[in-house]
Amino acid sequence: MGELDQRIDVLQQSGFVDEIGREDLEKLVKVLTQDYGFPHSDELLGVLVTHVAAALKRQRDGEVINPIEGDILEDVISSKVYPEAREIKDKIVASMTNQLSRDEENFILVHVGGMLMNPDAIKARKGDVQ
Amino acid sequence: MRIAVGGLNRNEMEAAVRKAAPDAEVIPTNDMQGASLLKQGKADYYFGACNSGGGAAISILIGLVGYSKCCTVCKNGSTPNQQEIEDFVKQGKIVFGMTVDSLQKTVPLLVDALEKYGTAN
Numbered sequence: 679m680g681e682l683d684q685r686i687d688v689l690q691q692s693g694f695v696d697e698i699g700r701e702d703l704e705k706l707v708k709v710l711t712q713d714y715g716f717p718h719s720d721e722l723l724g725v726l727v728t729h730v731a732a733a734l735k736r737q738r739d740g741e742v743i744n745p746i747e748g749d750i751l752e753d754v755i756s757s758k759v760y761p762e763a764r765e766i767k768d769k770i771v772a773s774m775t776n777q778l779s780r781d782e783e784n785f786i787l788v789h790v791g792g793m794l795m796n797p798d799a800i801k802a803r804k805g806d807v808q
Numbered sequence: 809m810r811i812a813v814g815g816l817n818r819n820e821m822e823a824a825v826r827k828a829a830p831d832a833e834v835i836p837t838n839d840m841q842g843a844s845l846l847k848q849g850k851a852d853y854y855f856g857a858c859n860s861g862g863g864a865a866i867s868i869l870i871g872l873v874g875y876s877k878c879c880t881v882c883k884n885g886s887t888p889n890q891q892e893i894e895d896f897v898k899q900g901k902i903v904f905g906m907t908v909d910s911l912q913k914t915v916p917l918l919v920d921a922l923e924k925y926g927t928a929n
Contacts, residue, residue, distance in 0.1 A: 688840075692872075728839070
């Protein structure tokens with residue numbers, strides 16, 4: 679079992695996600711790895727999976743998150759990776775059974791933007807690194 | 809004092825911890841490995857950062873180390889509060905989440921609190 683699967687197991691066993699939430703996390707992983715070529719070993723993918731699990735728990739608990747800082751969001755929106763980041767974020771959101779708030783979606787957008795700007799992930803997606 | 813650091817902007821976190829705690833052993837890692845280091849007694853504390861401060865930074869640690877040992881010392885949209893941080897340390901928290909944005913301000917306060925009240929002293 680890879681670390682990403684272990685991570686999802688821990689998040690389910692500790693109550694961050696239920697069975698449907700787990701499936702949502704697996705769909706997210708599928709979008710990023712199969713559709714967009716990110717390696718399972720991408721550490722930032724693990725961070726995103728963990729973030730979304732926490733977001734699902736927040737939603738279930740009725741906890742509202744403060745919106746992401748405007749300048750952080752603007753950094754991604756004004757970057758050259760924004761069109762792809764938004765496309766990936768939209769695909770992730772559409773794949774999930776659970777619905778997330780706009781503020782939570784913005785956190786996903788920023789995470790995905792960070793993944794697209796990560797030099798290691800860029801190499802891996804080009805096939806330079808397995 | 810041995811501090812494992814992980815999460816987003818790990819290099820920045822590592823540098824901030826080294827600056828605030830020159831005598832500490834700083835261990836760059838990730839959340840899964842950080843949890844193992846704490847459970848094996850190979851690290852005293854874990855610092856993690858993410859965009860929200862309480863999600864990706866510490867969720868795995870909550871699962872593996874236990875909620876009672878974990879806290880968010882600075883959530884997004886807020887600023888670090890020295891008294892609140894000291895209270896967390898006095899309660900025996902050993903896993904600390906914070907926002908990437910706040911880590912430069914949060915780490916010195918947290919290190920100071922751990923040096924005064926931490927369980928590793």
